[in-house]
Amino acid sequence: MTYAIKVAKANPDKSIIIITKADKGESNTKYAQGGIAAVLDEHDTFENHIEDTLRAGDYINDKEVVTRVVEEAPERLKEIISWGTRFDKDKTGEYDLGKEGGHSLNRILHHKDITGFEIERALLEKIAECRNIEVLQHHFAIDLITDHHLGKLVNRRTENTCYGAYTLNSKKNIIERVLAKITMLCSGGAGQVYSHTTNPIIATGDGIAMAHRAKALVSDMEFVQFHPTALFEPGKSPSFLISEAVRGFGAYIRNKKGERFVLKSDQRGELASRDIVSKAIDKELKVSGENCVYLDCTHLEHDSFYNHFPNISDYCKKIGIDFRRDWIPIVPAAHYTCGGINVNLNSQTSITNLYACGECSRTGLHGANRLASNSLLEALVFAHHAAADVSSKINSVSFNDKIPQWNAEGTTDPDELILITHSRKELQTIMSDYVAIVRSNVRLKRALSRLKIHYEETEELYKSTKISPQLCELRNLITIAYLIVTQSMIRPENKGAFYNVDLN
Ligand SMILES: Cc1cc2nc3c(=O)[nH]c(=O)nc-3n(C[C@H](O)[C@H](O)[C@H](O)COP(=O)(O)OP(=O)(O)OC[C@H]3O[C@@H](n4cnc5c(N)ncnc54)[C@H](O)[C@@H]3O)c2cc1C
Incomplete structure (x- = not known):
């Protein structure tokens, strides 16, 4: 704009x-x-x-x-x-x-x-x-x-x-x-x-x-940057974000036992950069088997906290979490490309x-x-x-006036829009299971072979049916997934938000 x-x-x-x-x-x-x-x-x-x-x-x-x-x-x-x-x-x-x-x-x-x-x-x-x-x-x-x-x-x-x-x-x-x-x-x-x-x-x-x-x-x-502190609300998409500024204001990340485990990964603790905090949470969740960790704001000055974060405080309250006495359940979520x-x-x-x-x-x-x-x-x-x-x-x-009108290939409506919705969900699951915060060569290979099936099915649908925003988005998401996977495969070393267990 x-x-x-x-x-x-x-x-x-x-x-x-x-x-x-x-x-x-x-x-x-x-x-x-x-x-x-x-x-x-x-x-x-x-x-x-x-x-x-x-x-x-x-x-x-x-x-x-x-x-x-x-x-x-x-x-x-x-x-x-x-x-x-x-x-x-x-x-x-x-x-x-x-x-x-x-x-x-x-x-x-x-x-x-x-x-x-x-x-x-x-x-x-x-x-x-x-x-x-x-x-x-x-x-x-x-x-x-x-x-x-x-x-x-x-x-x-x-x-x-x-x-x-x-x-x-x-x-x-x-x-x-x-x-x-x-x-x-x-x-x-x-x-x-x-x-x-x-x-x-x-x-x-x-x-x-x-x-x-x-x-x-x-x-x-x-x-792909994962934000460490998305609100843990099973089944909710998109996830509600608990801003980084909340940690800047002094909130602590704790596991169920109350430990500030991020300090083990970086002496800056909660104020380390997002890749470090997200990786620390991912590791903690894998080791503990828990579904989430917590953001503790209970020790912060309540009025001042509310004045800075009214939107976050009100959202939490709406789902039964009072930041003055409850820890806020959080998980990392994909945040920035x-x-x-x-x-x-x-x-x-x-x-x-x-x-x-x-x-x-x-x-x-x-x-x-x-x-x-x-x-x-x-x-x-x-x-x-x-x-x-x-x-x-x-x-x-100058304008180019030789450009042809769109050549509509598919003319029939897709039989079932649900096919597109299901493929989108499957694609998201593949990426979350195999290509998220921690990657490996085997996971990337698996993701690629599954993506190929989605690519072929979706291209076929694209050529044979009327174009809809849902179909175009699915097609684009498959391309994005393909780019993330193939560019992960050729990255030679771990850097920043990219971590492959098979590399140093
Ligand atoms: C919850 C959240 C919190 C964030 N907090 C911060 C923060 O505090 N500070 C910060 O710097 N960044 C923050 N970010 C990141 C930042 O908001 C984004 O990087 C930034 O807003 C992107 O702006 P943009 O103009 O590139 O895209 P957008 O603001 O996403 O705009 C893209 C536009 O393109 C349109 N569009 C997309 N595809 C098509 C299509 N095929 N045809 C037509 N239109 C299309 C969309 O409808 C939309 O209007 C946050 C992001 C999120 C999600």
């Missing part, structure tokens, strides 16, 4: 279309709780934030990208504040900076525990003010239009250009050709490839899968006129594991540079 706003302002004669498959407010962004990181405290330095980001990423981040994102953070935040985003302040009128796992200092700007919701509110209002932005809700992007659709043979090494996308207008049930001089993918992450995830149901990795099919470069998909579509410093992918930004992109910022509250920031910084780059060249790009 910040990209659209900037391009719209810089190019009042151009029109920008935002395509979204659900209601315009439905996204991962809406659910972001903790906040957005920036060096604003006088005791903090850019070097500290850079070092924390590199350490969380296990030092395989792109240092140039890390430096750019950290150094530009204050400027980008000032901008969204000037557009109406409200962040909490303390009694002295200064921003109330929170602390999260992996951060050595307090540097998280937040709006209570619903920061993403607040940012999204402000940006949607700003979008509504821009006359040259049109938002098409309930439009499902099926595939990118590239040279392939003009009959050219393309692979990952040949020159390829993007001309827009084919989209399914879910209300009218027709497939539309949306032509664009420049296409930007900002389709979010892929947490739905696992059974337990904090990501909403829209997070099916569509953009990454589309880009992969169009032969763009996609990498680092093996680095660190890898994605490869982009350069201007957010440009390996395909001409195709950009990618946000969680679907792989910028090099996160390395092997994302530092908490760096993702919203990454999106803001990369959107800024993409907007500048696109504005500088848009007048030299």
Whole structure:
């Protein structure tokens, strides 16, 4: 949305279309709780934030990208504040900076525990003010239009250009050709490839899968971040997140016996980075045979805790957990896709006129594991540079009017939608059982052979029946699973969020 706003302002004669498959407010962004990181405290330095980001990423981040994102953070935040985003302040009128796992200092700007919701509110209002932005809700992007659709043979090494996308207008049930001089993918992450995830149901990795099919470069998909503290509520999907900021506020992780077992894995204990805490919990659960561990907030100042985390406190209360006296049951859940579509410093992918930004992109910022509250920031910084780059060249790009209309292959409705629902569940189970926090060569091999069956069945369905969002999502999730498994198989050493017991 910040990209659209900037391009719209810089190019009042151009029109920008935002395509979204659900209601315009439905996204991962809406659910972001903790906040957005920036060096604003006088005791903090850019070097500290850079070092924390590199350490969380296990030092395989792109240092140039890390430096750019950290150094530009204050400027980008000032901008969204000037557009109406409200962040909490303390009694002295200064921003109330929170602390999260992996951060050595307090540097998280937040709006209570619903920061993403607040940012999204402000940006949607700003979008509504821009006359040259049109938002098409309930439009499902099926595939990118590239040279392939003009009959050219393309692979990952040949020159390829993007001309827009084919989209399914879910209300009218027709497939539309949306032509664009420049296409930007900002389709979010892929947490739905696992059974337990904090990501909403829209997070099916569509953009990454589309880009992969169009032969763009996609990498680092093996680095899936599991959030250590998702609320344990059997049968509930997506899982409700207990923000990292709760541990930053002083909560302890305990096993049933009351032990703070994470301290055995890292002296930072609960404030170690997410990969370390998630692995420690995974190990504890395997050893103890229990279903969950606990987050203990009982010793914290109650009023202050409630003021910081009203959404979390109220949600827990609704299901009978009172943070003042009860420990909160938690388990790790898939949370963030660190890898994605490869982009350069201007957010440009390996395909001409195709950009990618946000969680679907792989910028090099996160390395092997994302530092908490760096993702919203990454999106803001990369959107800024993409907007500048696109504005500088848009007048030299022309539409391609030779693009054919969608060639509908399947014409019959699927006999049973339940087949698609079942396959999605099976796929999530395969990924959760074989390709989650702890992997092994045998598990990866098993996952791949099972994925092949799903791939063949789904392709057959795709070719023979009418296209539906459910079928497209399943197809995309299979591609995401395939990318995670195959890229896990070639990762030579354990790093950050990736752990294979057969490697050192
Ligand atoms: C519970 C939770 C808490 C989080 N907390 C934080 C936090 O505190 N700080 C932080 O920095 N990050 C946090 N994150 C991560 C962060 O929210 C996401 O990385 C970020 O919001 C991603 O933004 P995005 O714009 O890339 O994608 P999204 O916000 O997910 O938006 C993607 C959009 O693309 C649309 N879309 C997807 N596929 C299609 C398709 N095929 N056709 C049409 N439209 C499509 C979706 O409908 C959606 O509108 C959290 C994530 C979750 C789930």
